[in-house]
Amino acid sequence: MTVEEYRKFCHTAVPELTSLNASCQRQFSIGAWEHWRYDAECGTLTFSAGGFPKVIATVQLVGTTSTRSHSWLWGWANESVPPTQTILLAEVRRFGEAESLTILTQPEWPDDEHHGWEMAAITTKIIGAKGAYRAPRGSGGYSYYAYTDLRFADQFPGGTLSVQ
Numbered sequence: 001m002t003v004e005e006y007r008k009f010c011h012t013a014v015p016e017l018t019s020l021n022a023s024c025q026r027q028f029s030i031g032a033w034e035h036w037r038y039d040a041e042c043g044t045l046t047f048s049a050g051g052f053p054k055v056i057a058t059v060q061l062v063g064t065t066s067t068r069s070h071s072w073l074w075g076w077a078n079e080s081v082p083p084t085q086t087i088l089l090a091e092v093r094r095f096g097e098a099e100s101l102t103i104l105t106q107p108e109w110p111d112d113e114h115h116g117w118e119m120a121a122i123t124t125k126i127i128g129a130k131g132a133y134r135a136p137r138g139s140g141g142y143s144y145y146a147y148t149d150l151r152f153a154d155q156f157p158g159g160t161l162s163v164q
Contacts, residue, residue, distance in 0.1 A: 001099035017121035020131040053153035059145040067140035077107030
């Protein structure tokens with residue numbers, strides 16, 4: 001893929017993600033809930049209000065940005081992330097390898113928060129995700145998640161989850 005083809009690809013992926021996220025906002029009020037919680041073991045983001053889970057999203061951790069090191073780290077390269085939470089990112093790496101796009105195959109590189117949204121958009125497009133979410137990290141920076149499924153908590157298999 002040429003640089004120009006990559007730019008066109010990004011210029012379609014980003015507005016597509018914006019549209020998907022608007023749909024998630026309309027249907028599930030993503031961004032309006034009081035709290036969110038990431039459960040790495042289950043691979044879920046739980047959005048809650050009043051101490052009760054309202055929406056549960058099954059996610060893949062796309063990657064993280066750091067305001068300290070001004071870097072991007074792909075989720076698959078983060079040793080603290082369970083491999084099951086990044087398994088679909090193998091499709092992104094394969095795409096990057098096939099198209100000679102080192103930005104999709106290099107584990108870490110200098111970055112700012114805008115590239116994080118771009119990588120989330122590209123990932124969402126490649127894996128067919130339903131949208132993406134950016135959450136602040138306590139250490140400074142953001143985590144980017146791609147939703148593979150979204151449900152109201154009362155529709156989640158196995159009942160509702162507890163919120164801590």
